[in-house]
Amino acid sequence: MLHLDFTQPPFDVLSLAERQSIRKNTQIRYLAKNEHLTAEELQYLYVVIKGQIEQLLDGEFVASYLGSDHSDQLNNNDWFDSRRLPEPLTENSPNTGASQTYQFRAVEDTLLLQVAGSAVDKISAQNHLVRQMLSDKLPERLKALQQRRHNKTIDPASYNDQQEVQQIMLQPVIDVNLLPVHIVDANNSLYEAASIMTKAGLKHVLVRPLNHLEHRKETRHGTGHLLGILTDTDICRAVSDQQNPATTTCQRYANFNLRTIKASDEIGDALLTMTRYRIHRLPVIDRNGDVVGILGQSDMLAHIGHHSQLISIQIEQAKDLTSLDTAVELIGRYIRAQHQNGVKIGNISRMVQTLNAQVFTKLWQLIVPAEVMKNTCLIVMGSEGRGEQIMRTDQDNALILRDGYTHPDLAQFADTFNHHLADLGYPLCDGNIMMTNPMWRQPLKQFNAQIGLWFKNTDPMHGIYLSAILDGEYVCGDESLLTQVRQHLKVAHRQSDPMFVRQFARAALQFGDVNQWWQKFVPLLGGKSVSEDIDLKKAGIFPLVHGIRTLALENDILDVPSSKNRLKALVQARALTQERADTLLEALEFFMAQRLSVALSTDDKHARQVNPVTLTALERDLLKECLAVVKSFKNQLRQHYQLEIA
Template sequence: MPYIDFHQPPFDVLSIAERQSLKKHTQVRYLAAPSTLPDSDYDSFFLVLKGRIQQQLGDDVISTYLGANHLSAGDTHDWFDARRRPEPSSDTHAQPAPAYTYHASEDTLLLQVTGSAIDRLVAQNHLVRTMLSDNLSERLYALQQRRSPRSQASDKGQQEVQHILLQPITAIPLLPVQQLPATASLAEGAQVMIEAGLKHVLIQPPQSHSKTNSASELGILTDTDICRAVSEHADMRTTACCAYASFDLRTLTTEHDVGDALLAMTRYRVHRLPVIDAKGHVTGILGQSQLLAHISHHSQLISVQITQAHDIDSLGVAVDAIGRYIRMQQQQGVKVAIISRMVQTLNAHVFTKLWQLTVPDALFRRSCLIVMGSEGRGEQIMRTDQDNALILEDGYTYPNIEQYCARFNQALSTLGYPLCDGNIMMQNPLWRQSISDFKKQISAWFAGRDAMSGIYLSALLDAEYVCGAEHLLTELRAHLIHAHRQADPMFVRQFARAALQFGEINQWWQRFAPLLGKTHASDIDLKKAGIFPLVHGIRTLALEHDIVATPSTKDRLKALVQQGVLTAERAETLGKVLEFFMAQRLAVALSTQDRHAREVNPNTLSALERDVLKECLAVVKRFKTELRQRYQLEVI
């Protein structure tokens, strides 16, 4: 009876009964080089025990599957399903694609499993079904959910954390709503808080006679506001609540989940969030203590550390805590998209605090600090090179501003955010200008033909607000649309070309496959092979359709779906593939302490990870082909 290693995927999740059944439908096959798998065997599933199999589509090598003699990782084989068919062309007039063929490039031993046996497994075992699915999204899910050798506790922790973050906020007991008119006195407000056992009360807007609790106009008065009024010697009986209440509240809807609430509290540094229903009425107040009690999460504690920092050293303690937070989240299996969003929020808090510690209040209020690149997109997790800029109000100058900006960049470097090799930082006068000068510069970049113009525009398209006068960034984004509409129609075509700059799109596998047989190869550049082509290609599509309000690739994909540029299914696939590359890059960074963390050795990956990596690279290849055809670019 053929030997099957049930400790290796995809069969390490089978029950005893499923294992016994599978054994009855397997046999060992020998395929001599350079022969081809016979047509009669294309209804089977194969594991490569020894040797090398090349999967081809016509003359193009699509993938290579290796046996144990080529692998040094924990897995002992690759697998392939000979029944799998090529993805159909989106062109309805195109000829049907030829089927895959499988060739032994060296003498090969295969374990052949009948297709009917695999079908029975797939029907009764959800994990096998997802690992062997034709759908890439399901295989990515399988990779995330797979039981790894780390520990059963880690797997359980992953499920618990994911479950908590994705729960609706209505799963947390909300605080009751207490409301007073704007003219009520501070004494009345304090009395309501005491009687209700609360530390806040909602305040109706001035000159409002409405009895509704619409959140669009309401304010909030807290016990902190009462203390501030007392310290300022306000008359508690005659001073109206509206004089100390905060309006323009940050709110959540009942559709938001716990993760959204955590992000909102951390990003906006608030302790209470009114929760509104579909009609815009407040149904309750989500308090910070209730949220923390529910999730036992420590990102809020890091936020408190940042807020209380009084110098660079104390701020550095909080920055170090962010690094530990990233590692803990990754070890618990939290999705990389959730980690990156929270890290972006915490980093923005760090930058804001450092800017406050560095510059006078007048400069803080009349300028806008922005970050760009992966930090601006919310897709950077580990601390890499700085990308920041400062937009100033027109006509505003401040003595020695260049020194403040240089001090800020150097302080960030001290905290572990390295200086940008390309000098895209506010200490560079190019990235420290008035809003009018920035507009002129943007128009010049759109008219430019040099590579740097495209690089600089890419940076600004990824800009995200950090602190200061936010309206300046809003104004800059509006000018990006205006300048693009005034530019040469061929600009986007040239802008798109950068997505194809790293190698020929039809040659990625030929360079990838030979690496699998080497023990020290580390030549798969995750950024060049996967992340950059996706990010820049999607950025180009967004620019073409004037989508500049958000720098996030995820949000750009949503907007492209809304405008009918991409199908929802296609956008979902591209987003998940990008997330896969980011997760692999994070794993490399945490295991090697390499802040760039671009390269991965395929030989160190599990069989399932290699299978998914191949398919993700194939998705990038197809996407680059689509870009080339859309913008009529030659293969470069």
């Protein structure tokens, strides 16, 4: 007699008692070719042992579920919960699936294991791991995949420990062991500050400004944002300046341009801030604006236990291309380690963006004199600008020059920069969207004039160029130049044809319907090889990214290039609901994670293609769900911008 395979998800996290309960409530169901599950049978969880089940909605193909005889992986059986109802096709039609149910038809003679839904519900109520894997909420099922991506079987006893490690970057900074707060007045002497440091065993004190009472009365906020910091390095600097510590005030050497972090912010945000600004301490501010502790770099690193900060230090200390190459290789190892540890792909990508920006900054510093750095702004664009590029794929960069500034060697500097990046493993851009192209190396005035031309949309490439600059993110130099470009983007958009955004949105629909696109692979799944793989970028990433980008443009959200921050701003603008934004972000990060898995397991540098046969049952299920999210989002765009149904 056939039995459930308890080494496969979602059953590999069951206790002995739960397995016995499932066995008692499982029976075999045989479906002949073209036979449907009856209405009474849509109350079960099914596991496909042999054969193939087709899922339909109003006669239209939705998905296919396969037995192990159709998979390259032994015992990799698909499962489905027949009770799950259809998701609404668009955000504006929340009740679309309320009275609808899916239909299930055997494509060939098929053998199923039928598990009573009531038994599954009883176990799910007590076992959160099962509940997460079988949830009707896509983000919950994506968490399940993330937590077990590199684990074929999971020991329930160790699962909670693993989950805790994986979620550590999402913890609030208040969970870290904070350093105590010691505050001196700005008119205290350096000697008095040093005495407090020595007694407290610290290398810093916070400094209260001379007029802090007036400022607090005016702002009605806490004092945290007014404080400065004085470190042992500052005191050493004063001594080297031959200042008398007993008479020199803290005001003179303290730094009042202090970066802080909220107690409720995530550890990952604190790490990004420290890495980006190369600082070692962050005052932690409570909801009243007062400092509750100091987050020290060493304490945080001990808490999270990884080495991105060490990579940052190596980049900073690089003196030539060879030493910079070593740091870049460490970034690759960091990515692999974080992914294998199940860290959320969004956290990895944002940290990689920060580290890459430091690589680009260091390389530019090694190439150009300080005068060029002062009068130009280096930016990255595309997925690198959005913070969604993990592998070292094609460069997208530009150089904005201050109006009136020129240098005879700028073209040579740009060529050296782009080709050195290529030597470091960041390929040259096939579309030539790089600073070696004079179009992407211009003074501010010409840059803005060019943007105005792109909004006229007279050339098919203009939409691509505009997409690139909308994703622009600061790397180094004079950041105000990028700020002015973003301000001009708003002006140029407001002056453009009202139909421009509608045309701009069309690109998100150019690759056709994802369900039809998935269906064409189904007949191939039973063969020994698949002639075409699924293009994760065309089918998933691009429609989501460009659709979100278009909605952001329409709503004048032009100061944040990442899809995550655009979604957050769209929720604030009430252009999307919070639930919709969360689902779109989870689907996008699923496709990004799949691309990373392909890149780490193959020699495919572009890492776009995935063979559905090689995926696990859980991954196939989530791929179908994420493709359904893409279809729903594209339908939403069609309706919102009144585009034809393609």
